[in-house]
Amino acid sequence: MTPEAFNAGEPVPVTSAGGTVTLVEGSTFCLSGTNGDIQPGTSQGLFFRDARLVSRWELRLDGQSPHPLSVISPEAFAAQFVLRRNPKPGQADSTLLLVRERLVGDGLRETITLRNLGRENTVATLTLHVDADFSDLFAVKEGRPAHGGADATVAGSELLLRDRSDGSRGLSVSATADPLAAPGVLNWRVVVPARGEWSTEIVVQPTVGNRRVRPQFDRGEEVEASGPARKIRAWRDVSTMIAADDPVLTQVLQRTESDLGALQIHDSSQDGRPFVAAGAPWFMTLFGRDSLLTAWMALPLDVGLALGTLETLAELQGKRVDPLTEEEPGRILHELRLGPDSDQVLGGSHYYGTVDASPLFVMLLAECWRWGAGETAVRALLPAADAALEWLERYGDRDGDGFVEYRRATDRGLLNQGWKDSFDGINDAAGRLATTPIALCEVQGYAYAAWLARAELADAFNDPATSARCRERAERLRERFAEAFWLPEQGWYAVALDGRKQPLDALTSNTAHCLWSGIATDEHAAVLIERLSRPEMDSGYGLRTLSSAMGAYNPMSYHNGSVWPHDTAIAVAGLLRYAHLPGAVDLAQRLATGLLDAAASFGGRLPELFCGFSRSEFSPPIPYPTSCSPQAWASAAPLLLVRSFLGLEPHVPQHRLVVRPHLPGQWGRVRLSDLRLGELTVHVEADHEVAKVRGLPEGWDLRLAG
Structure with missing residues (x-):
């Protein structure tokens, strides 16, 4: 059978009629219904290291599904599912409450409590049905047939399930309160006293390589004392506290902090070095582009996350040419996978098919330097930055025209290798798909910023020759970009040059990234700002990925008219970079207000994307059915909004801090404590x-300007 292109299958929806609850902690996540059940035959499950362990987890009370009342999820890794016994026929009320308290972290723990609110003792039968399929994440994501399944056995009161295809993988399910165990089933028959309660604690423990993985929690331990809770407290202890008068912004920022803490993965082989996974459910792993941009956005919270991401990616940087994985010397990784099908799908656990991670790596390194990363750590990463720039010149620009292009190495690779990586994500105004090799406008901007970033680092470390070469390279690219990409009749940059070096004339959000990177001239930016402010691009809840006037526009598509919060946040940051131009601040404030209104409608958590219908047509915004949530760069987007509207630009080595606020009026005061x-x-x-700043010592250059 000929393998399909990598990641080419359409994700199956994770939502059901009753909605989906996602819990996440590092490389563990759980998808269930609002009653806490994991239904077989769906994309729900307990996932660990890119494989689904538990494919069925259904609780029955007296042979029926309990009636769900509420879900309470104070943190990304824990939830309480509050249910009740179904009322007796002819009655409206029930006197038996059932609470499922769930915690994830290298396994799963669920405490089930029955509380009798009646005046008589009650008899209850609880049955938990459990199954596992050990399917690769890609197979689950695309709705492909399940893996080989599991062999279920019983050892006393413990359920054991082992992968039929790989006997070294499995899981155990153990419980308190003396369940009666049979293959795939735990059963309790209990009497709950009047006004009393009964409970059992169930633990799912993965087995990898014939060794049981130690969960991040102990039996009987309070959630607040568990490993995930300790980790999030440690993250908050070192993170800047951000507060605002606006309750919506405050709620969103609180969720941002919680989600980014839960999405962090700590490399145990490197003294717990952190990096952030791209997002649940399908991208709980290191992604070059996503992790770098998230780390950039999160710099006001913690520079250490950015350094950990850079160091991890530097260790995985390409060393050789391998068409199957698209590895090339100096190329920064696209993604790392650990699932059982990684070799078949990716050609290995590492895949390098991304055009933008390499320049973003160099950009982030210089930004870490400005934000106060230690000189030793920055110097140690300079060889990786130089290798990434060499990749831009040698492999990224194969035809020597000065632009960075991509073309997949084999028919298994990603067809599009920028952030809009769906097969139809790059097209012209008529909707015709681009032919490769493709030079994206935003990637030229990233490359421009990367050359300037390396020049600044060269200046800092007394390397004038490198500085001059990089600045000359950046300026030459900027001039060539203006000539080749600007479309004077339309008033925007071409989204890309196609394989014939012809400009693709669609109006897209990609052009706003050219404002963020600074490659746009003031003359072009002034016109572009006006074009982006029109209702064809501004949905009322954020910037559309593609103008509604374009041929491929579809507000329910992945990349051709939807709204991506991180994309809108980058656009806002770009607009505020050109705040001196007419309309830039007004549009930035309008886009940010719409995005935060969308966040409020999603419970304070911005999803990966949502549909791009006009606000006047549908309000609140329409969810995108396969959107990831929580998703790293969507979670971090509010931080970029705050930083950009503050005009916060530190340069620690030069002892300079600039604050140029343009806060939206409804935000009121914004405070950053312990920055x-x-x-x-x-x-x-x-x-x-x-703006006011406290705590800056003498000798610093403080610039406060409106």
Whole structure:
């Protein structure tokens, strides 16, 4: 059988009629219904290291599904499912409450409590049906047939399930309160006293390589004392505290902090070095582009996350040419996978098919330097940055025209290798798909910023020759970009040059990234801002990925008219970079307000994307059915909004801090407490266009401007 192109299958929806609850902690996540059940035959499950372990987890009370009342999820890794016994025929009320308290972290723990609110003892029968299929994440994502399945056995009161295809993998399910165990089933028959309660604690423990994985929790341990809770507290202890008068912004920022903490994976082989996974459910792994951009956005919270991401990606940087994985010397990784089908799908656990991660790596390294990362750590990463720039020149620009292009190495690779990586994500105004090799407009901007970033680092480390070469390379690229990409009749940059070096004339959100990177001239930016402000691009809830006037526009598509929060946040950051131009601040404030209104409608958590229908047509916004949530760069997007509207630009090595606020009026005051800039801790407060800074020592250049 000929293998399909990597990641080419359409994701199956994870939502059901009753909705989906996602819990995540590092490389563990769980998808279930709002009653807590994992239904077989769906994409739900307990996942660990890119494979689904539990494919069925259904609880029955007296032979029936309990009636769900509420789900409470104070943190991304824990939830309480509150249910009741179905009322007796002819009655409206029930006197038996059932609470499922779930915690994930290298396994799963569920405490089931029955509370009798009646005045008589009650008899209850609880049955838990469990199964496993050990399917690869890709197979589950695309709805392909299940893996070989599991052999179920019983050892006393413990259920054991082992992968039929790989006997070294499995899981155990153990419980308190003396269940009666049979293959795939735990059963309890209990008497719950009047006004009393009964409970059992169930633990799912993975087995990998014939060794049981130790969960991040102990039996009987309070959630607050568990490993995931300790990890999130440690993250909060080192993170800047951000608060605002606006309750919506405050709620969104609180969810951002919780989700980014839960999405972090700590490399145990490197003293717990952190990096952030791209998002649940399908991308709980290291992604070059996603992890780098998320780390950039999260710099106001913690520079350490960005350094950990850079160091991890530097270790995995390409060393050789391998068409199957698209590895090339100096190329930064696209994604890392650990699932059982990785070799078949990716040609290995590493896949390198991305055109933008390499310049983003160099950009982030310089930004870490500005935000106070230690000189030793930055110097140690310079060889990786130089290798990434060499990749841009040698492999990224194969035809020597000065632009960075991509073309997949085999028919198994990603067809499109920018952030819009769906097969139809790049097209012209008529909707015709691009032919490769493709030079994306935003990637040229990233490359421009990367060359300038390396020049700045060269200046800092007394390397004038490298600085001059990189600045000359950046300026030449900027000039060539303006000539080849600007479409004067339309008033925007071409989304790309196709294989014939012809501009693709669709109006897309990609052009706003050219504002963020600074490659746009003021003359072009002034016109572009006006084009982006039109209702064809501004949905009312954020910037559309593709103008509604274009041939391929579909507000329910993945990349051709939807709204991606991280994309809108980058657009806002780009607009505020050109705040001196007419309309830039107004559009930035309008886009940010719409995006936060969307966040409020999604319970304070921005999803990966949502449909791009006009606000006047549908309000609140329409969810995209296979959107990831929580998703790293969507979760981090509000941080970029806050940083951009504050005009917060630190440069620790030069002892300079710039704050140029343009806060939306409804935000009121915004406060950053315990903002760490190298060895310093400062406090920043702003209201509209006025800012105050405390804690900055003498000798620093503080620039406050409206």
